[in-house]
Amino acid sequence: MKCDKCDNEATVHEMIVKGGVKTERHLCEHCARExxxxxxxxxxxxxxxxxxxxxxxxxxxxxxKPAPARPTPPTTxxxxxxxxxxxxxxxxxxxxxxxxxxxxxxxxxxxxxxEGATHHVGKRPTRWEERxxxxxxxxxxxxxxxxxxxxxxxxxxxxxxxxxxxxxDELRKIESQGTV
Amino acid sequence: xASEGFIPSYETGTEWLRAGGQASDVVMSSRVRLARNLAGWxxxxxxxxxxxxxxxxxxxxxxxxxxxxxxxxxxxxxxxTPPQVMWIDLRESPPIERQLLVERHLISKQHxxxxxxxxxxxxxIETTDPRGVAVALPDERLSIMVNxxxxxxxxxxxxxxxxxxxxxxADRADDLLESKLDFAYSPRFGxxxxxxxxxxxxxxxxxMLHLPxxxxxxxxxxVKRAASDMNLAVRGFYGEGSEAAGxxxxxxxxxxxxxxxxxxxxxxAGQIIPxxxxxxxxxxxxxxxxxxxxxxxQVYRALGLLTHAxxxxxxxxxxxxxxxxxxxVMGLVSDVDLATVNALMLLTQPAHLQRVMGTDLxxxxxxxxxxxxxxxxxxxxx
Ligand SMILES: [Zn+2]
Ligand SMILES: [Zn+2]
Numbered sequence: 001m002k003c004d005k006c007d008n009e010a011t012v013h014e015m016i017v018k019g020g021v022k023t024e025r026h027l028c029e030h031c032a033r034e035x036x037x038x039x040x041x042x043x044x045x046x047x048x049x050x051x052x053x054x055x056x057x058x059x060x061x062x063x064x065k066p067a068p069a070r071p072t073p074p075t076t077x078x079x080x081x082x083x084x085x086x087x088x089x090x091x092x093x094x095x096x097x098x099x100x101x102x103x104x105x106x107x108x109x110x111x112x113x114x115e116g117a118t119h120h121v122g123k124r125p126t127r128w129e130e131r132x133x134x135x136x137x138x139x140x141x142x143x144x145x146x147x148x149x150x151x152x153x154x155x156x157x158x159x160x161x162x163x164x165x166x167x168x169d170e171l172r173k174i175e176s177q178g179t180v
Numbered sequence: 181x182a183s184e185g186f187i188p189s190y191e192t193g194t195e196w197l198r199a200g201g202q203a204s205d206v207v208m209s210s211r212v213r214l215a216r217n218l219a220g221w222x223x224x225x226x227x228x229x230x231x232x233x234x235x236x237x238x239x240x241x242x243x244x245x246x247x248x249x250x251x252x253x254x255x256x257x258x259x260x261t262p263p264q265v266m267w268i269d270l271r272e273s274p275p276i277e278r279q280l281l282v283e284r285h286l287i288s289k290q291h292x293x294x295x296x297x298x299x300x301x302x303x304x305i306e307t308t309d310p311r312g313v314a315v316a317l318p319d320e321r322l323s324i325m326v327n328x329x330x331x332x333x334x335x336x337x338x339x340x341x342x343x344x345x346x347x348x349x350a351d352r353a354d355d356l357l358e359s360k361l362d363f364a365y366s367p368r369f370g371x372x373x374x375x376x377x378x379x380x381x382x383x384x385x386x387x388m389l390h391l392p393x394x395x396x397x398x399x400x401x402x403v404k405r406a407a408s409d410m411n412l413a414v415r416g417f418y419g420e421g422s423e424a425a426g427x428x429x430x431x432x433x434x435x436x437x438x439x440x441x442x443x444x445x446x447x448x449a450g451q452i453i454p455x456x457x458x459x460x461x462x463x464x465x466x467x468x469x470x471x472x473x474x475x476x477x478q479v480y481r482a483l484g485l486l487t488h489a490x491x492x493x494x495x496x497x498x499x500x501x502x503x504x505x506x507x508x509v510m511g512l513v514s515d516v517d518l519a520t521v522n523a524l525m526l527l528t529q530p531a532h533l534q535r536v537m538g539t540d541l542x543x544x545x546x547x548x549x550x551x552x553x554x555x556x557x558x559x560x561x562x
Contacts, residue, residue: 080223080226091376092375094226095221095223096220096364096366106369110437113377113434114435114439118438119369119438120366120437121380121438121440122439122442122443123381125371126358126359127359127362127363128362128365
């Protein structure tokens with residue numbers, strides 16, 4: 001098969017289904033690179049190509065036949081509007097939230113691109129750790145406060161005023177330690 | 181943070197061409213790049229002009245306030261050139277200045293050009309896309325691209341095999357910036373990057389190797405295969421897609437997820453690179469003992485060509501300088517020093533050549549000027 005853009009043999013095959021419309025591209029390595037597909041360079045690029053092309057190098061759906069209609073539109077990232085087909089085309093995500101939105105699809109892809117790794121190992125931003133530690137402490141305190149309030153209410157209802165006084169003191173102590 | 185003019189010491193200064201350093205007969209330089217993005221902002225191609233401008237301002241101000249000039253500062257550096265960080269807004273840089281930065285490996289070609297913005301289809305991208313670079317002077321050991329593919333690309337470089345030192349510099353610069361900025365991060369995927377091939381540590385550790393003997397004997401193919409088996413990338417002198425000009429190869433990690441910076445560092449600097457260095461040295465020794473006359477002939481033919489040619493292309497210069505470099509480090513040539521050869525590799529690149537000559541030159545004029553410059557430097561007639 002010839003490249004869509006020039007006379008070279010096409011070695012990069014891509015099929016994208018977007019809104020029920022199938023588009024195919026068949027390109028030589030040079031033209032694929034020009035279009036930002038970067039077939040040789042990025043392992044991920046190769047993986048994406050493998051992902052959309054059946055092992056024998058044939059497009060998933062035979063040419064000529066209509067592509068199976070998609071019952072649901074592709075998931076869209078709320079942060080930036082990127083869809084998974086967009087990502088497959090560019091190899092780029094548009095924002096942090098894409099990693100959450102496309103986690104089910106990205107997980108296996110990254111696993112293959114990064115020697116089977118599924119989780120980050122190494123440096124973490126200290127500010128992020130502080131932020132998450134603070135968030136954790138906050139939620140722990142909130143739980144404790146809710147618990148004390150509930151028990152205080154019960155003590156008052158049961159007219160156990162001594163126990164209620166102890167709970168009220170404890171509640172005040174915690175509340176004075178930070179905003180809840 | 182200075183912002184006027186261009187790198188004053190364009191002729192010297194670049195850390196990565198400094199002769200000396202560990203294993204500098206084979207290893208030209210060690211480089212560590214960190215990809216970082218600001219939390220809460222869209223990435224490169226999905227951000228509009230306004231967002232990119234704001235990200236640029238935030239990053240520029242934080243870089244200026246971070247005290248980065250202390251990172252990797254040489255204790256031996258002359259007191260006349262105090263360390264400082266220079267900011268270059270690439271929208272305002274003339275094309276030749278951006279080309280100089282590319283040739284010095286301070287910015288990528290893509291960063292020089294800028295990127296088309298989703299909300300600004302028309303207009304001159306080069307002068308409108310908000311992007312810049314901060315460069316630590318005088319030795320350029322640290323540079324930070326702002327608004328390249330990722331919001332921040334922190335880069336530290338050292339001459340010779342000094343990956344641990346380069347990593348220490350990049351790590352320290354990252355710490356200093358991170359104390360002022362919230363980086364996009366997730367516990368599962370680590371530092372979040374525009375391209376998921378960089379996610380996790382966001383680190384690329386690379387070494388520029390001079391491998392003329394492995395190239396000559398064809399063993400370079402074995403090295404390339406072994407590198408690819410270990411998921412390492414092999415690139416040319418000017419990175420992705422460039423040819424291995426003058427027998428120079430960049431070897432770098434591709435795996436960034438699930439492997440700590442220390443593990444990547446130890447694999448490369450502790451295991452793989454020393455093996456390649458030894459392999460190259462062994463092939464050099466074998467060449468001397470088995471094909472000594474042929475090797476010496478190649479070196480002196482190159483030297484003869486460089487000192488007599490009247491027109492030289494950049495490619496030919498690089499290839500011939502590579503042969504001469506081999507001759508110098510093997511002691512076959514004694515009246516040329518390594519620093520001169522290294523400097524010529526940079527100064528014969530188009531933008532540097534025009535800067536040295538002090539005038540704009542077309543391609544034909546550059547070939548003549550290049551030959552003249554090389555001849556004069558090698559024959560020490562100024
Ligand atoms: Zn083509
Ligand atoms: Zn997104």
